[in-house]
Amino acid sequence: MRITERLRRKFWSQVEIGSESECWEWKGVLSQDRFAKFNLSRMTSTSAQRFAMQDYLGKRISKHHYVVRTCENPRCVNPAHLTLSYSPKLTFKRSPSVIKSQTRRAIPVLRSSGFSITEISRALGVKWMKTSRLLRQAA
Ligand SMILES: [Zn+2]
Numbered sequence: 516m517r518i519t520e521r522l523r524r525k526f527w528s529q530v531e532i533g534s535e536s537e538c539w540e541w542k543g544v545l546s547q548d549r550f551a552k553f554n555l556s557r558m559t560s561t562s563a564q565r566f567a568m569q570d571y572l573g574k575r576i577s578k579h580h581y582v583v584r585t586c587e588n589p590r591c592v593n594p595a596h597l598t599l600s601y602s603p604k605l606t607f608k609r610s611p612s613v614i615k616s617q618t619r620r621a622i623p624v625l626r627s628s629g630f631s632i633t634e635i636s637r638a639l640g641v642k643w644m645k646t647s648r649l650l651r652q653a654a
């Protein structure tokens with residue numbers, strides 16, 4: 516994703532910016548599964564958190580990283596409350612039951628980071644229908 520001046524203005528005009536410790540709430544649209552979503556154009560969108568993080572870092576975030584909130588507010592896009600993490604599939608080890616619960620937790624996080632259901636299902640090795648169902652349960 517390339518961030519132009521126009522996109523940057525459009526994005527931050529939809530954020531209620533506060534102090535560094537406060538949550539900066541996204542006032543724009545939410546996706547169907549209620550995650551903060553930023554429309555880059557009529558056809559493409561990304562997660563608001565991912566856009567905020569990329570703008571803050573000033574460089575492209577690789578597809579192997581996802582942006583995770585460190586606060587509990589799903590609308591928060593304050594870069595101070597966001598962190599970058601590697602794709603969770605690299606950390607998936609241990610017993611099947613641990614993998615199962617990690618997968619459950621990772622799906623909504625990945626979705627809110629702008630990954631499609633198809634991408635998540637491939638990355639985690641979970642069937643598309645199941646990924647979609649787990650996502651609905653988490654919402
Ligand atoms: Zn926050």
